[in-house]
Amino acid sequence: MIVKELAHKHPVPNACRIGNLLVSGAIHGVNPGTHALPEDLTAQCVNVFANMKAIVEAAGGTTENIIKVTVYLRDRDNREPVNAEWVSMFPDPASRPARHSQPLLVDGPSLVQCDFMALVGEAP
Numbered sequence: 602m603i604v605k606e607l608a609h610k611h612p613v614p615n616a617c618r619i620g621n622l623l624v625s626g627a628i629h630g631v632n633p634g635t636h637a638l639p640e641d642l643t644a645q646c647v648n649v650f651a652n653m654k655a656i657v658e659a660a661g662g663t664t665e666n667i668i669k670v671t672v673y674l675r676d677r678d679n680r681e682p683v684n685a686e687w688v689s690m691f692p693d694p695a696s697r698p699a700r701h702s703q704p705l706l707v708d709g710p711s712l713v714q715c716d717f718m719a720l721v722g723e724a725p
Contacts (some may be wrong), residue, residue: 616656647686649715653717672700673714674702675712677702683713
């Protein structure tokens with residue numbers, strides 16, 4: 602499954618769906634319209650969560666279908682921008698997906714990335 606605006610430069614899909622299980626690859630903080638990566642963590646977080654939403658919706662689901670998110674942070678002590686977007690996307694504490702954070706160990710300017718798993722309706 603490829604979201605054209607978020608296509609990787611390598612021949613890798615944004616996510617793979619088998620049956621009702623959807624698993625994403627790395628979701629970056631790029632602006633989907635320009636492919637530019639903002640310099641600050643807050644703007645990258647806004648884009649990461651918007652890109653996650655776009656991918657799950659392209660698979661026929663909603664953010665309510667997301668069951669697990671792994672967040673990769675360059676600075677794991679600076680989670681406030683992630684938490685702000687988290688609460689915005691998943692406002693009901695009783696139905697939020699599981700979440701885990703890991704160090705982001707990549708070269709380049711990326712400060713945050715994520716991947717997710719979701720259960721969406723029956724496969725078309």
